[in-house]
Amino acid sequence: MKKLINDPSDVVTEALTGMALAEPGLRVDADQRVVYRAExxxxxxxxxxxxxxxGHEPMHGGFVGFGMLDAAxxxxxxxxxxxxxxxxxxxxxxRGAGVLHIVKNYTGDVMNFEMAAELAxxxxxxxxxxxxxxxxxxEDSTWTAGRRGVGVTVLVEKIAGAAAEAGLSLDxxxxxxxxVSEGGRSMGMALTSCTVPAAGKPTFDLPxxxxxxxxxxxxxxxxxxxxxxxASQIAPMLLDPILGDLDFTGGEVICFVNGMGxxxxxxxxxMYGEIAKLLQEKGIRVARSLVGSYMTSLDMAGxxxxxxxxxxxxxxxxxxxxxxxxxxxxx
Amino acid sequence: MKKLINDPSDVVTEALTGMALAEPGLRVDADQRVVYRAExxxxxxxxxxxxxxxGHEPMHGGFVGFGMLDAAxxxxxxxxxxxxxxxxxxxxxxRGAGVLHIVKNYTGDVMNFEMAAELAxxxxxxxxxxxxxxxxxxEDSTWTAGRRGVGVTVLVEKIAGAAAEAGLSLDxxxxxxxxVSEGGRSMGMALTSCTVPAAGKPTFDLPxxxxxxxxxxxxxxxxxxxxxxxASQIAPMLLDPILGDLDFTGGEVICFVNGMGxxxxxxxxxMYGEIAKLLQEKGIRVARSLVGSYMTSLDMAGxxxxxxxxxxxxxxxxxxxxxxxxxxxxx
Numbered sequence: 001m002k003k004l005i006n007d008p009s010d011v012v013t014e015a016l017t018g019m020a021l022a023e024p025g026l027r028v029d030a031d032q033r034v035v036y037r038a039e040x041x042x043x044x045x046x047x048x049x050x051x052x053x054x055g056h057e058p059m060h061g062g063f064v065g066f067g068m069l070d071a072a073x074x075x076x077x078x079x080x081x082x083x084x085x086x087x088x089x090x091x092x093x094x095r096g097a098g099v100l101h102i103v104k105n106y107t108g109d110v111m112n113f114e115m116a117a118e119l120a121x122x123x124x125x126x127x128x129x130x131x132x133x134x135x136x137x138x139e140d141s142t143w144t145a146g147r148r149g150v151g152v153t154v155l156v157e158k159i160a161g162a163a164a165e166a167g168l169s170l171d172x173x174x175x176x177x178x179x180v181s182e183g184g185r186s187m188g189m190a191l192t193s194c195t196v197p198a199a200g201k202p203t204f205d206l207p208x209x210x211x212x213x214x215x216x217x218x219x220x221x222x223x224x225x226x227x228x229x230x231a232s233q234i235a236p237m238l239l240d241p242i243l244g245d246l247d248f249t250g251g252e253v254i255c256f257v258n259g260m261g262x263x264x265x266x267x268x269x270x271m272y273g274e275i276a277k278l279l280q281e282k283g284i285r286v287a288r289s290l291v292g293s294y295m296t297s298l299d300m301a302g303x304x305x306x307x308x309x310x311x312x313x314x315x316x317x318x319x320x321x322x323x324x325x326x327x328x329x330x331x
Numbered sequence: 332m333k334k335l336i337n338d339p340s341d342v343v344t345e346a347l348t349g350m351a352l353a354e355p356g357l358r359v360d361a362d363q364r365v366v367y368r369a370e371x372x373x374x375x376x377x378x379x380x381x382x383x384x385x386g387h388e389p390m391h392g393g394f395v396g397f398g399m400l401d402a403a404x405x406x407x408x409x410x411x412x413x414x415x416x417x418x419x420x421x422x423x424x425x426r427g428a429g430v431l432h433i434v435k436n437y438t439g440d441v442m443n444f445e446m447a448a449e450l451a452x453x454x455x456x457x458x459x460x461x462x463x464x465x466x467x468x469x470e471d472s473t474w475t476a477g478r479r480g481v482g483v484t485v486l487v488e489k490i491a492g493a494a495a496e497a498g499l500s501l502d503x504x505x506x507x508x509x510x511v512s513e514g515g516r517s518m519g520m521a522l523t524s525c526t527v528p529a530a531g532k533p534t535f536d537l538p539x540x541x542x543x544x545x546x547x548x549x550x551x552x553x554x555x556x557x558x559x560x561x562a563s564q565i566a567p568m569l570l571d572p573i574l575g576d577l578d579f580t581g582g583e584v585i586c587f588v589n590g591m592g593x594x595x596x597x598x599x600x601x602m603y604g605e606i607a608k609l610l611q612e613k614g615i616r617v618a619r620s621l622v623g624s625y626m627t628s629l630d631m632a633g634x635x636x637x638x639x640x641x642x643x644x645x646x647x648x649x650x651x652x653x654x655x656x657x658x659x660x661x662x
Contacts, residue, residue: 002522002539004598004634006561014562015597018604022588022620057596077597191333208333230337231345257353262593264629265388266346266408267335273349289353293624298595299632303335328659 001200003299008197012054012074016061023325025065033074033081034089035061041070046164046173047093050102050157051086052109053078055196056217058326059154059295065324068161069102077196077298078218080108086116090125098126098170100177102156104149105133128174132156134186134306136245137214137222148216151258151306152184154294155318158327162320176317180308185242188304189222189234190215190260194297213237217260217297231267235274238305243282246309252287254308254318255279259293260300268292271303288318294326332531334630339528343385343405347392354656356396364405364412365420366392372401377495377504378424381433381488382417383440384409386527387548389657390485390626396655399492400433408527408629409549411439417447421456429457429501431508433487435480436464459505463487465517465637467576468545468553479547482589482637483515485625486649489658493651507648511639516573519635520553520565521546521591525628544568548591548628562598566605569636574613579638583618585649586610587637590624594632599623602634619649625657 005011013030020028027036034051041047050060051073060072070093073081090099099120103113110131117127132149141148160177168176190212193202203219206212211229214222226237242248257272259265272291279286287310295304308314321330336342344361351359358367365382372378381391382404391403401424404412421430430451434444441462448458463480472479491508499507521543524533534550537543542560545553557568573579588603590596603622610617618641626635639645652661 002542002559002632004522004562004565004594004602006563006601011597011601014604015601018600018602018607018622021607021617022600022603022622054597055595057600062596191335211333228333231335232337234335261595262630262632263335264386264592264627265393266342266385266629269349269353269388270337270342270346271335271349272353273345276349276352286352291349291353296595298597299593301333301593301630323660329654 001195003197005197011197012076016074019061032085032088034085035064035072035074036092037064037070040093041095043095044097045095045167046097046170047095047099048102048157048161048164049086049089049093049099051081052104053080055298056295062326063157063324067165067320067322068157068324068327077198080106080112083112083115083119086113087119090116090120090127091123094125098128100160100170100173101127101129102153102177103129103131104153105131105146106143106148107145126170128170130156130174130177130181132181134181134184136185136187136241141216142220143218150188150217151186151256151295151304152181152308155184155254155256155306155308156180158322159314159317162317180314183309184306185246186304186306187238187241188215188302189213189238190300190302192301194219194261194300196298215302217295219297219300231271231274235271235278239275239278242305242307248284248307248309250283252285252310254288254310255286256290256306258295258304258306260302261293261296262299262301263293263303268303275305287315332526334528336528342528343407347405350392363416363419365416366395366403366405367423368395368401372426374426375428376426376498377428377501378426378430379433379488379492379495380417380420380424380430382412383435384411386629387626393657394488394655398496398651398653399488399655399658408529411437411443414443414446414450417444418450421447421451421458422454425456429459431491431501431504432458432460433484433508434460434462435484436462436477437474437479438476457501459501461487461505461508461512463512465515467516467518467572472547473551474549481519481548482517482587482626482635483512483639486515486585486587486637486639487511489653490645490648493648511645514640515637516577517635517637518569518572519546519633520544520569521631521633523632525550525592525631527629546633548626550628550631562602562605566602566609570606570609573636573638579615579640581614583616583641585619585639585641586617587621589626589635589637591631591633592624592627593630594624594634599634606636618646
């Protein structure tokens with residue numbers, strides 16, 4: 001295993017320690033493993049808490065900041081954060097207007113966020129939850145009942161974060177987050193496995209001449225393995241299942257091409273070009289795009305595509321200023 | 332070779348095409364392979380042109396935009412752009428106040444930028460050049476006479492870009508760029524090789540239990556190969572040669588921990604923590620930090636460390652707004 005780490009069991013704590021030193025806009029509780037904004041948002045505004053297993057950076061800790069999350073709870077690599085962490089974060093960030101939990105659909109995450117939400121409610125902190133489940137690759141999977149939550153989570157955090165910053169109520173922010181979650185679909189692929197530090201070896205074996213279509217963000221199985229193919233053939237393998245699941249025809253979309261961690265930007269832009277060409281052929285207009293490694297799987301090579309149905313309201317929130325280590329614009 | 336590409340000979344053109352579609356702030360001349368700002372800067376301001384071999388993204392095309400570059404010339408992967416490209420870019424971006432060429436010290440780049448500068452001068456475009464040569468790993472190398480230009484290039488582009496945006500003269504911007512270039516030192520390491528698409532196989536072999544200290548950004552040899560070691564031991568292997576080359580004691584620095592393309596952010600923040608700890612022990616204060624994959628080597632795993640002597644003036648330019656696909660803040 002070739003990694004820039006010390007003891008594998010210290011990876012998350014040490015990375016959070018480094019992040020705290022590098023990012024003055026963040027405050028990190030290294031004991032609880034919660035990343036907060038250094039400067040909490042104004043009283044009376046809805047707060048957003050997300051989190052999940054580590055290894056998907058910049059998601060979620062890198063999305064804490066103005067216009068996006070108020071706190072992110074980091075679990076061990078590919079392991080859910082515990083209810084105590086989530087409860088601490090929820091209590092801490094509540095500014096009197098309630099807290100939205102943004103949770104990817106994995107069994108442990110859903111259970112632990114639910115438990116934390118109940119405990120917070122007992123403390124009179126209002127909590128609403130949106131669960132993302134946008135991965136069209138598989139129904140029920142190794143780690144989930146129902147579909148996995150993947151790329152749309154980044155878009156939910158951005159859009160709901162903007163609405164919360166603007167002062168919308170908890171009901172309104174939650175409804176918006178659910179609308180984004182329901183209007184987004186994703187599909188990923190891997191050229192290589194990832195290696196979890198504590199495991200010390202690749203999560204799965206993938207021959208040199210094969211790729212995995214429909215991969216999960218923990219390296220869990222996708223739809224099928226197929227021979228390596230050029231980008232022009234990979235693009236429809238990702239896009240067709242998305243378009244087959246939700247009708248995007250005639251509308252506008254936000255198109256997000258995401259790298260899985262070890263994919264050069266050169267390849268991501270090239271893939272974006274292939275996806276954009278197909279969308280144009282199908283009469284689907286790209287209103288906004290996002291290309292980069294925003295929701296990763298450690299050192300996996302590969303990419304995912306997320307499409308989100310866009311409208312003027314969503315685009316206004318999308319364009320609103322955001323200032324986080326992982327996503328910044330307009331301020 | 333596992334890559335998201337089509338024909339290896341089309342990689343750069345196709346990636347630029349995708350970038351043009353994805354980034355509305357850019358205008359890409361796909362024939363000349365030059366990335367421009369969609370909205371040119373105001374007349375009377377100094378323009379900045381950089382460029383080099385592709386495969387180091389987001390450097391340089393991803394640094395075109397407000398507060399940084401006006402144009403970037405993309406060569407083939409790891410191959411210098413040609414004088415015609417550089418000349419076209421230089422002519423196009425000149426707003427009457429002259430053009431600064433920012434060139435990494437590699438033989439081909441230096442020669443081709445020099446030729447373009449001479450041709451531009453014949454057209455009455457004033458050009459000044461700064462050549463970065465901050466890599467302390469090796470004197471003369473496979474691809475250079477003298478030291479290689481690496482991480483400080485990103486810092487030069489940011490700082491000189493801010494000064495140009497503020498309306499400083501060509502002499503002033505060039506002097507500032509040279510001061511940054513001279514006050515910065517870098518050292519990199521690789522856990523794995525990279526694979527150039529046209530070659531189809533790794534540039535070099537690196538056994539599973541070894542790493543290369545002092546690696547070049549094209550996979551060219553560094554100082555030595557050593558057994559794999561924990562991050563806490565890698566940090567001084569990178570930092571000590573930097574501190575041995577230039578005295579940073581007692582001063583402030585900008586500390587840049589850069590990923591080589593396939594390194595997870597988790598590992599980069601962890602490495603940053605190790606570097607920051609050592610700097611603190613030595614009484615070197617980190618005034619600003621930058622952690623991420625900004626100057627990559629395709630799919631190489633590894634990192635580099637750059638220290639830059641900082642002062643109030645440099646920090647003011649550093650903090651100034653920048654709005655490019657690869658680096659954004661404060662606007």
